Amino acid sequence: MRVKNFAFPRTLRFRITLLTALLLLVTFALTSVFVLYSVRHAYEETVDLELRARFQAAKETLSETKTRVDWAEVLEDQEALGPAGAWMQISDSKGQFLYRSDALRALPPPQQQSKFSDNGSLRTVRINHRLMRVLTGPFDEAIVQIALPLNEFSEMVEKLEWMFITTLPLILSLAILGGHWLGGRSLKPVEDFEATLARITTSNLSERLIVDGAGDELERLAATANEMLTRLEASFDTIARFTADASHELRTPVAIVQTTGEVILMADRTPDEHQQAWRTVLMQTDRMGRLIEDLLVLARTDCREPETSFEPLDLGTCIADAIRDVRILAETAEITLTATLVTPCIVIGDTDALRRVFLIILENAVKYTPAGGTIEVSMKCNRRGIQETAIVSIRDTGIGIHEQDLPRIFERFYRVSRDRSRRTGGAGLGLSIAQSFILRHNGTISVTSVPLQGSVFDIELPLSNSAVFTESPE
Numbered sequence: 001m002r003v004k005n006f007a008f009p010r011t012l013r014f015r016i017t018l019l020t021a022l023l024l025l026v027t028f029a030l031t032s033v034f035v036l037y038s039v040r041h042a043y044e045e046t047v048d049l050e051l052r053a054r055f056q057a058a059k060e061t062l063s064e065t066k067t068r069v070d071w072a073e074v075l076e077d078q079e080a081l082g083p084a085g086a087w088m089q090i091s092d093s094k095g096q097f098l099y100r101s102d103a104l105r106a107l108p109p110p111q112q113q114s115k116f117s118d119n120g121s122l123r124t125v126r127i128n129h130r131l132m133r134v135l136t137g138p139f140d141e142a143i144v145q146i147a148l149p150l151n152e153f154s155e156m157v158e159k160l161e162w163m164f165i166t167t168l169p170l171i172l173s174l175a176i177l178g179g180h181w182l183g184g185r186s187l188k189p190v191e192d193f194e195a196t197l198a199r200i201t202t203s204n205l206s207e208r209l210i211v212d213g214a215g216d217e218l219e220r221l222a223a224t225a226n227e228m229l230t231r232l233e234a235s236f237d238t239i240a241r242f243t244a245d246a247s248h249e250l251r252t253p254v255a256i257v258q259t260t261g262e263v264i265l266m267a268d269r270t271p272d273e274h275q276q277a278w279r280t281v282l283m284q285t286d287r288m289g290r291l292i293e294d295l296l297v298l299a300r301t302d303c304r305e306p307e308t309s310f311e312p313l314d315l316g317t318c319i320a321d322a323i324r325d326v327r328i329l330a331e332t333a334e335i336t337l338t339a340t341l342v343t344p345c346i347v348i349g350d351t352d353a354l355r356r357v358f359l360i361i362l363e364n365a366v367k368y369t370p371a372g373g374t375i376e377v378s379m380k381c382n383r384r385g386i387q388e389t390a391i392v393s394i395r396d397t398g399i400g401i402h403e404q405d406l407p408r409i410f411e412r413f414y415r416v417s418r419d420r421s422r423r424t425g426g427a428g429l430g431l432s433i434a435q436s437f438i439l440r441h442n443g444t445i446s447v448t449s450v451p452l453q454g455s456v457f458d459i460e461l462p463l464s465n466s467a468v469f470t471e472s473p474e
Contacts, residue, residue: 013183020179021172028171032164036157043153044133048122051135054146055120058088059139087132087147090139098142110136110143124150189218193225205233242412246295253284253291260284294429298412301436309350312464315390316341316379318351322358323377329366330375337362339377345390346464353437354461357445360430361394361457369398369454381463388463389443395456401449409447410435 089100091109106127120137131150136143193209200207208229209222257280264277323339330337347354365375376395381388401409408414413428438445441461449455 013180013187016183016186017176017179020182021175024175024178025168025172028164028168036160036164039160040153040157043150047133047148047150047153048135051122051133051146051148052119055135055137055144058144058146062139062144087149089145091143091145093141093143104145104147107132107134107145107147110145120144189222193222197225200229202236205229205236238412246291246413250288250291253288256284257281291429294433297433298429298436301433301440309352310348311351312346312348313351313354315345315347315354315392315461317344318354319358319377319379319392322355322362325359326362326366329363333366333369334371335366335369336374337377338374340379341377342379342381342390345379345381347390347441347461348464349441349461350437353440357434357437357459358392358394360434361459364430365394365396365398365455369396373397373454382460389460390463392459392461393456394459395454397454400451400453400455401447402451406447406449410445 087101087104089104089107089109090098091100092098095109097109104127107125118138120135122133122135124131124133126132127147131154132147133150134145134147136145138144189212196207196209208226211219211222211226213219260277260280264274269277319339319341323337327337362375362377369375374397376393378393378395380391380393382391383389410431411428412432414432415428435445438459438461443459443461445457445459447455447457
């Protein structure tokens with residue numbers, strides 16, 4: 001027959017019960033030992049004091065006796081020493097007894113007088129199956145031994161020991177029951193947390209753990225869990241909104257392509273109509289391609305792919321390249337584009353990613369700045385403690401952004417005005433991509449804006465230690 005291995009429960013309640021029982025058991029054992037030791041020590045001290053008092057009284061009495069021959073008679077007749085005399089013996093240096101009570105006849109005389117101090121030496125011995133406390137001390141070249149029985153005390157200690165032993169199972173039972181109750185009461189909030197968390201799914205992420213305001217560790221745990229649920233709910237909302245917006249953005253060009261194809265197939269068309277239809281299809285597929293590329297960029301950023309392309313680069317040169325690409329757009333829109341850069345300005349980063357950031361912001365500035373406006377790009381160095389940073393500011397005189405829209409312009413698919421974005425062809429992903437790239441470079445991006453006056457985008461990036469600065473206009 002195969003015997004299954006026994007395994008203790010691994011529940012926290014069992015561990016609390018076991019720990020409480022062990023703690024109480026150890027406490028009870030230590031208390032018992034301490035009580036027994038204290039009682040024994042106190043009784044022995046009392047007995048020792050009594051023995052020393054009787055020894056001094058015996059010496060005073062014997063010192064008043066003229067000869068040793070009279071010691072036995074004095075001890076037997078002296079009523080004050082009657083109790084002491086009943087447990088006393090006196091021997092000379094040769095081991096001959098000068099006086100000996102019947103109760104101590106089994107106690108041999110000491111061998112060497114020099115071993116004992118003037119106040120006497122104490123020890124515990126067993127005489128005729130009786131436990132005795134014996135004081136041995138010198139007096140007038142003789143040795144006096146006085147004893148007191150410890151039997152009654154020993155019986156009391158034994159009863160006390162048996163009381164502790166018989167009480168132990170009761171104490172252990174109470175400890176187990178108390179630990180079980182205490183564990184259940186202490187873990188009740190945890191069980192409530194478990195039940196609440198088990199109910200939470202993607203459909204009810206708004207549910208939260210109950211915080212009782214006790215100010216203990218469980219309250220902090222509940223508050224931390226609620227904060228995590230809030231972040232999780234926000235993430236799910238972002239994913240849901242992102243999916244809905246992406247589907248919406250892709251649905252429009254797909255619908256246009258499908259409608260165009262259906263219209264072409266419905267009847268015979270002229271070559272010009274076919275050409276126009278294909279231009280529409282190409283325009284919409286290009287729009288879908290750019291949208292899909294932006295989505296892939298954001299997906300790679302969310303997955304935190306390693307920055308294998310990071311290397312030292314001149315930030316001023318990167319900005320100058322972006323300005324050259326945008327300048328033709330600015331000139332076409334009759335917008336003045338100027339720049340004052342610092343070169344060389346060395347940062348560690350991805351050239352293509354940073355160039356795309358500046359392209360996104362500059363293209364937006366061109367889109368939303370009316371003819372005759374200006375776009376200024378400036379760059380300066382800043383020191384924060386031992387860290388040096390480069391701050392790039394892109395200022396335009398465009399239509400600006402309303403205050404209520406500023407906190408959300410870096411959200412994915414967020415557009416200040418859907419109609420305005422439709423006219424400019426934006427999907428609301430550019431600034432989100434720009435922010436993700438800047439964060440990958442341990443930098444920051446911020447914006448200030450005044451409606452009808454313009455906007456200022458500030459980008460701050462940490463510099464490499466090898467940066468040397470000279471200012472040059474672009």
